[in-house]
Every structure is written in structure tokens, then in C-alpha cells.
Amino acid sequence: MKNKQESNIVKGFLAGKEEVISLFYEHNFQKIKVFIEKNSGTETDAEDVFQEAIIVTYQKLRAGTLQLECSLGTYVFAVSRNIWMNTLRKRNRVRSWEKLPEISIALHNTILEDIHTLERLALYQKYFLKLGENCQRLLGFFFSGKRMSEIANIMGYSEGYSRKKKFECKKRLIEMVEQDPLYEELRYESFKEGER
């Protein structure tokens, strides 16, 4: 860690402090937007990629597996860049790309591994947050291990209705994921991995 300010930003991230994340977002988004728009992307692509990069970084920080050898902003830029170049590679727009000079080969490679691992989970989480509030609550309770009778009680439904609603919410979520172009690409990559 280079200085106290960086250390405070990392602590703020880990604690999920909105003012820290918000300031970080404001100071760093433009650079990523410029990069992505220069490389066949749109502002919406930049928003999606930057958010994913921040989340990947948070996951690494939480797991204690991130050894920062540069500023957090540089790291998140490297992750964003790799996410985007990975996307372009899948669209057959680029074959490979060089690592950023500010980061080591080892860090560059771990970024690629992390992106691959988290891509599938990220897709489901992204669409979960697009469900209606009741669906999010119900599925949240279900996946946290609560029994259906308990969920019914909290939600104010009958148990039968809760099961029906759980099925509908889950079905809708899976269908939304399946409609995302990334889902097909991840499926194709899984198929290729399975063949090896």
C-alpha cells in the first residue's frame, strides 16, 4: 500500500462506504469510458464493465487475496480493461492484448482468472437485482436457507402461494440470464472446457 489515502479508500471499499465508492466512481469512470469508447464500445458498455470491475475488486479485497502493487484506481482500470478486451475477444474483435505496464505479469494473469471465475456468478447476480422487490426478498430468504413455512410467514403469503411465487421468480430470473448474449458465450466456453 503506497500511502494512507489509498489505505483509507481500500478500507472504505471493504466497509461498503457509499461516499468512498461514489468518489472513487466519479474520479475513475471517465478514464475507463474513454478507453472503451476508443475500443468499439459504448457508454453503456463502459458503465457495465466499470461496475463489474469494482465488484471483482471488492471480492478480491474481501477474500484477502489481493496484493496491491499499484493504486486501487490503476488496479480497477486494469480489471476493466481485461473485462472489455475479453468481451471483444469473444466477439472475435481482438486476439490478445498486452498487459498494462504498471502491473506485473503475475497480477495480470490473476486478473484474467478472477474475471473468468466471477463472470458466471455476476450474470445471475445482475439479473437478480433487476427482479421486483418481492421476488428479491423471497429468493433472498430462500437462498439464505429459510424454510418455506418461515418465508410464507415473513412475506404474509400462504405456503402454497410462496412456493408458486418462488418458482415464478426463479423461472423469470433464469430466463433473463438466458437472454443475455454473455450467457451463450459462457456456455460455449464451458462446452469447450468440458471437451478438453
Add this chain to the structure above:
Amino acid sequence: MMERTAELFELIEAYLSGGMGETERAAFELRIRESKELEMEVEKHRILSEALKDDAALAFRKKVSTIAGDFKAKQKSTVNSPNIGTPKNHFLKVAAGVLVLFGLGVVLWWQINTRASTYDRYYEPYAIEGVMRGADADALAVVAKNYAKGKYVEVIPQLVNLIEQHPEKTELQLYLANSYLQTDQALSAITLLKRIEVGNPRFEAARWYLALSYLKADDKAAAKTVVEELIAYDGIYRSQAEGVLGELQ
């Protein structure tokens, strides 16, 4: 094609949670080995469970999404705010402001701005969904590129042709409707979007843009009906529909 039923989901959930007896588990695993479709379905449920068990990650993701939305809204309001510019411009704006305070015209000006503002606040072009595959992939890629660059006038006839050849590609209809909206042809957008029916995977998106099209066409009542429908649908556009309804009311 395997049908998704509540019973199937409960079986998969029991299997993944270890809630099946030995015999039942063995029988289900045999079914999985015999059906690629079932194997893929079980995998989706497994990933879903892993993704949604992580409360902290979900909460963080939600926070980042909110922050991103706020940042974007702030950027938009900075771009749309009046440019004070030169002293002469400033004087004229002050003079105009004084006039509207003393006339009936202020009511009309406010009403027009409110309706336009709701549309402007909520409209974003429907994003290109990704690489379009299949026959005419090159033509589709050109259209996608032009659409993404905002060349809506150029893209409209290209999309009309492609839709004739590929009526099953609903995303093309959404791009065309958005191109109509961007070129002040709201009525054409409405006609097109109304044809996308329940059961179509893009039905909800079509309804959202239909609501926006009605706003653009200044049909507040019709816009209200559609956003109420979207709220009841409880899908990905629900919170935006609630926002629009709030403004219309």
C-alpha cells in the same frame, strides 16, 4: 424441449441441497446422465444458488448500481442544464423569466416542459444486445454499428428490410422503434411496439418503450395504462415504471 415446472424446480433444489434419500438421488442422477437438457438445467440452478448465497456481494453490487445510476443522472442534468454563456444570453434569459411570471404562458410552458422532461429523464436508447449471429450476419453487424453510433435516419430503411427477412428477431423491431423515437416518429414506434405480444422474450422491453413512445406522443393516459401494466408485471422495468407513474400522477 423440457418444460420448467414447479415440481421440477423442487426436485432440483432437493438434489442440490442434499435433501434426497439415497435411492431417489441415484434415480435423479441417472436422469441427469440421460438428459443433457436436465444436466444444463441443474447446472443453472447450482450457479444461481452459489451466486445468490453471497449476501454481502449482492448488497455491494446493489450499492454500486445505485451509485452508478446517481452518477449518470448527475451527468445528464449537467449536460441538460441551461448554458449561461455570454452576458447577453444571461440578460435575455432573465428577461424571459420575468415575462413568464406575469403571463398565462407560464402555465403552458410548465406543462410542456413537464411532459417532455419525463420522457427525457427516462429515455435511453435500447442497447445493442451483442453479436448477432445467423444468416445476414454482416448486414446485421453494419446495422448494429450504425445504430450504436446514433445514425438513426440511415438505419431505419436498413432495419425495415432486415425485419422483413427476419421477423423472428424481435430485437430488430426494438432497434427500429427506438430509431423512430429518435427521429420524432413516435406514432410509428407505437404501431411497431404494440405488435410484440406477451410470451415474446422482449415483451417487457417493448412495453417499456411503448410507454415512452406514448409520452413522446403526448398521450399521457395511454402511457399511464402501460406503466401500470409494467408495474403489475414486476419485471426488470418495474422501478422505472413506478418512477414514470409517480411523475404522471
